[in-house]
Amino acid sequence: MSVALQPAKTLQPPPTEHVPQPYDGPSKAEALALRTNYLMPGLITYYRNPLMLVEGHMQYVWDETGKQYLDAFAGIVSVSVGHCHPEIVARVSEQVGRLQHTTTIYIHPAIGRFAQKLASHMPAASGLSASYFTNSGSEANELAVLLAREHTGHADVVSLRNGYHGGTQGTMALTAHSTWKFKSSPAANVKHATPGYCYRCPFGLTYPSCDVKCARDLEPLIRHETAGEIACFIGEPIQGVGGTVTPPPEYFGIVYEIVRRYGGLCIADEVQTGFGRTGTAFWGFENWGVTPDMVTLAKGIGNGAPLGACVARRDVAGALTRRLHFNTFGGNPVSITQGLATLEIIERDGIQENARVVGGHLKSRLEVLQDRHALIGEVRGMGLMLGVELVRDRQSKEPATAETVEVLELAKDRGLLLGKGGLFGNTLRIKPPMCVTKDDADFLADCLDEVLTIVGGSESKPRP
Numbered sequence: 001m002s003v004a005l006q007p008a009k010t011l012q013p014p015p016t017e018h019v020p021q022p023y024d025g026p027s028k029a030e031a032l033a034l035r036t037n038y039l040m041p042g043l044i045t046y047y048r049n050p051l052m053l054v055e056g057h058m059q060y061v062w063d064e065t066g067k068q069y070l071d072a073f074a075g076i077v078s079v080s081v082g083h084c085h086p087e088i089v090a091r092v093s094e095q096v097g098r099l100q101h102t103t104t105i106y107i108h109p110a111i112g113r114f115a116q117k118l119a120s121h122m123p124a125a126s127g128l129s130a131s132y133f134t135n136s137g138s139e140a141n142e143l144a145v146l147l148a149r150e151h152t153g154h155a156d157v158v159s160l161r162n163g164y165h166g167g168t169q170g171t172m173a174l175t176a177h178s179t180w181k182f183k184s185s186p187a188a189n190v191k192h193a194t195p196g197y198c199y200r201c202p203f204g205l206t207y208p209s210c211d212v213k214c215a216r217d218l219e220p221l222i223r224h225e226t227a228g229e230i231a232c233f234i235g236e237p238i239q240g241v242g243g244t245v246t247p248p249p250e251y252f253g254i255v256y257e258i259v260r261r262y263g264g265l266c267i268a269d270e271v272q273t274g275f276g277r278t279g280t281a282f283w284g285f286e287n288w289g290v291t292p293d294m295v296t297l298a299k300g301i302g303n304g305a306p307l308g309a310c311v312a313r314r315d316v317a318g319a320l321t322r323r324l325h326f327n328t329f330g331g332n333p334v335s336i337t338q339g340l341a342t343l344e345i346i347e348r349d350g351i352q353e354n355a356r357v358v359g360g361h362l363k364s365r366l367e368v369l370q371d372r373h374a375l376i377g378e379v380r381g382m383g384l385m386l387g388v389e390l391v392r393d394r395q396s397k398e399p400a401t402a403e404t405v406e407v408l409e410l411a412k413d414r415g416l417l418l419g420k421g422g423l424f425g426n427t428l429r430i431k432p433p434m435c436v437t438k439d440d441a442d443f444l445a446d447c448l449d450e451v452l453t454i455v456g457g458s459e460s461k462p463r464p
């Protein structure tokens with residue numbers, strides 16, 4: 001499908017006092033040529049004419065021409081409190097000038113403080129107090145699964161269909177999207193259970209008369225497809241890459257009970273949902289009334305720094321003492337300083353509350369758009385972790401994949417960067433830095449309204 005690009009009209013991101021520096025680096029054509037010739041071809045770009053970004057400030061980024069964009073995807077859900085947040089820049093610059101690299105074979109004052117702060121945000125009496133820092137979410141998840149297997153002595157792991165847990169061999173096996181798996185990669189001892197995806201219920205049922213069959217189906221899966229005792233279950237409280245798939249409230253309670261009855265540990269992959277993004281809770285799992293045995297973190301933990309962590313119960317963490325385990329850059333002073341500064345800003349500046357208030361306002365505006373645009377099949381998510389699934393037909397729910405690409409293109413022309421996800425690439429992912437304002441949310445909704453009118457081919461359609 002191809003829609004003629006309309007020139008951007010009056011819509012543009014809200015004004016900011018930040019004045020971008022004049023850009024005098026290599027041209028976009030040069031940068032693109034270097035990338036094409038010297039980077040691996042598997043790296044993807046969004047947009048037909050790839051975007052080059054050269055500066056960021058809080059919720060906004062700028063390209064080499066000085067055009068401003070609202071970054072409603074926060075990098076990829078990795079910027080929590082704003083691009084180049086001035087306080088973080090100052091603290092990290094000071095640290096870079098003082099000591100850039102040590103490994104965990106030496107003591108550094110910041111690492112313990114950061115781990116203590118993370119532990120203080122875990123539920124009381126959860127025992128979630130032992131952190132291991134990594135450079136990415138994939139590494140954090142690898143470590144969590146290793147710990148679960150060592151602690152329980154079991155090999156089988158259960159993750160969820162439509163989930164994403166990383167791009168390393170082990171986490172690719174946990175991931176359950178054909179898009180993100182390679183044919184040659186083995187996936188030993190991993191089974192995939194059904195997610196709570198009511199809009200596309202895998203059983204064709206309707207909530208609540210379904211009795212949450214998607215969650216209960218885990219028990220026969222364990223009995224039939226594993227050795228009957230499992231090492232762990234890993235799941236995202238809201239599936240991010242899978243398209244902001246938000247389960248029914250009872251889903252995780254049922255799943256965690258079954259997992260524990262079959263000897264497994266529960267791992268919450270909070271790489272996207274953590275640090276207040278869902279607005280109503282600091283961690284995504286808290287929205288579902290469950291307490292995991294391990295929590296994995298990345299992306300927003302570092303506000304853009306390469307940082308991840310696995311936080312475990314101390315008794316579980318003890319399994320790592322059986323052999324040597326090491327991560328050269330995990331816990332380095334620069335990333336830790338960035339993580340600590342980010343967390344202190346989240347606490348001090350009411351970032352979670354902003355996610356709740358601005359996210360709530362944005363979601364209600366998106367729901368109004370759902371009444372006007374037949375392309376919108378479902379609006380879902382919590383706080384500033386929102387998804388808009390686009391369909392060609394509301395009855396058949398045929399994924400509007402090509403239309404989603406066009407929506408992203410036209411939004412970009414108007415200064416709005418969105419993400420997309422889901423197995424069919426037909427869900428808009430809206431997860432901006434959590435410092436966004438109501439004006440940003442209104443700009444986003446106005447922009448989507450205009451773009452959906454162009455792509456959907458009609459001004460306004462009542463909901464059938």
Ligand SMILES: Cc1ncc(COP(=O)(O)O)c(C=O)c1O
Pocket residue numbers: 135136137138139141164165166167236240241269270271272298299
């Ligand atoms: C939920 C979730 N877990 C893990 C990962 C992997 O993180 P990383 O890309 O830092 O390895 C991602 C990345 O998108 C993610 O969304």
